[in-house]
Amino acid sequence: MSTTMANGAMAPATLREDAGVIGFVGLAHMVSHFSQLILPPLFPWLKDALHASYTELGFLMTVFFVVSCGVQTLSGFLVDRWGPRPVLFAGLALIGIAAFGFAWSPDYVTMALCSVIAGVGNGVFHPVDYTLINRKVSPARLGHAYSVHGITGSLGWALAPAVVVPLALAYSWRVALMGAGTIAFAVLVVIWFNRSKLALPAAAPKAHTSGPAEHSLAFLRIPAVWMCFGFFFFYAVVLSTIQAFAPEAARRLHDVPVGWAAMCLTVYMVCAAGGMVVGGFLASDPERCERIVGAGFGMAALVALLIGLGHVPAIAVPALFGAMGFASGIAGPSRDLLVKKSTPDNATGRVYGVVYSGLDIGQAIAPLFFGALMDHQQYRGVWLGLVFMQAVLITSAFNVRKVRRTSLAPA
CATH class of the missing domain: 1.20.1250.20 (MFS general substrate transporter like domains)
Structure with missing residues (x-):
């Protein structure tokens, strides 16, 4: 140990x-x-x-x-x-x-x-x-x-x-x-x-040489923490939409057989896991994590745009889900590195608790909006909404970097 x-x-x-x-x-x-x-x-x-x-x-x-x-x-x-x-x-x-x-x-x-x-x-x-x-x-x-x-x-x-x-x-x-x-x-x-193997002492409050220990809520004043929260909210909306509605919306748009449509999410998840393996190597340099996130979700957004607007053969739809999953998977490890770079050493649990609560909020809210699109048979709207949320996701990743650098700049 x-x-x-x-x-x-x-x-x-x-x-x-x-x-x-x-x-x-x-x-x-x-x-x-x-x-x-x-x-x-x-x-x-x-x-x-x-x-x-x-x-x-x-x-x-x-x-x-x-x-x-x-x-x-x-x-x-x-x-x-x-x-x-x-x-x-x-x-x-x-x-x-x-x-x-x-x-x-x-x-x-x-x-x-x-x-x-x-x-x-x-x-x-x-x-x-x-x-x-x-x-x-x-x-x-x-x-x-x-x-x-x-x-x-x-x-x-x-x-x-x-x-x-x-x-x-x-x-x-x-x-x-x-x-x-x-x-x-x-x-x-x-x-x-x-x-x-998992033994770890509780983190001691960070003490100042000329004052009392830092308040346990002090991390909430870090702008990058809230930008990370927003990033994971949008990420959850994208993920929830892909899991719940994207396969059925693609089936309706491109006359995909039911059996193939059922395969789409499994193909997406398996390919996302493969992308994460590649992304683990790319994340070895923390300075490029925002660029990797932008590239990964950018490629995924292009695939989603093709499914939403293009004339795609039904047999190609599961493969396109795989490509979208692989691109998103590449961004995964760098996505987590975004948060680590914005986290004080003595507040890891608190920061990750707040930031990743954005995942739960996004997964709770997304079905209300995209489910309404499905109820109104706006299947193309589901995919265009997914593309828009992926674009917002990319923007928020670079905003995390911008806010973090601003907060670290000398006064």
Whole structure:
């Protein structure tokens, strides 16, 4: 395990130590993304079992993300106060409890209460993960750490329907959700037995030589923190639209067979994971992270524009989703580096908690707007809206850089 030096900083870690931290943090992050998609694939079963409309079932996810947003901000303070490891254990346990609660729910109200529990569990991961990565992983390997973190998140999204749908078909939706809960608890057990690899003391408040310790909310005065929050809000809108509506909108525009349309999101996620591998190497130079983000999402926006306005053969649509995913994946590790460069060393958990709450807010709001476009059969509008949000995303990344440089400029 990494040793602590006299000044409180962590001594350089070995490759084996870094790999352990990256691997176990990634495994936990996979469960976070896994939990976000265990209910939607089961909506056809839940609709009949709970006598609920699709709007009511969708509201379960709104509850999940709204709660996760609030908890994500709060958990950043808990991570900085108590250290990330106990908060991580609590998050994994709550996700497992919520999954079994879903499985045993007799009615819709109980499902909604379990969504609250699941949202609380999901809300801890980003402050925990990035505190561990930024404070325990060697700077030279941070790009690869962010890459693995993004890849495991994408795999979690891909794993959820691959687990719950076959179990629901073979047995029932209740068995499927119990299977999901079992996975969460299994990961908790694995990490518990390897908890020494994630040991990290709570961050001490940064003291000034001529005054008291810095207030715990002082980081909120950093403009770059709020620019990063906006960046992740727009990123969440893009991601939520791709996950929920883009495949169906493309199917309607280009007469894509249903089976091929169903493949689009899986192709996107797999190719995004591949892009993150490449992006991990590109992120080795922190000075170019904004340019990489701009290039990656710029290429993704061009592909989206082609799907939205071009005459595309149906057989090419899944491949274009793959190209869009790969380009977005390249930007992933540099996206995370944007936040690290704007984060004080003594406020990692708090900053990541606030910044990544933008993800939950974006995922809660985006379906309201883009869902209305789908209801009005504005399928081209969905894709043009997606292109516009990707353009805003690129602009906000460069604004983070501009604000950060302005705040560091001498008075």
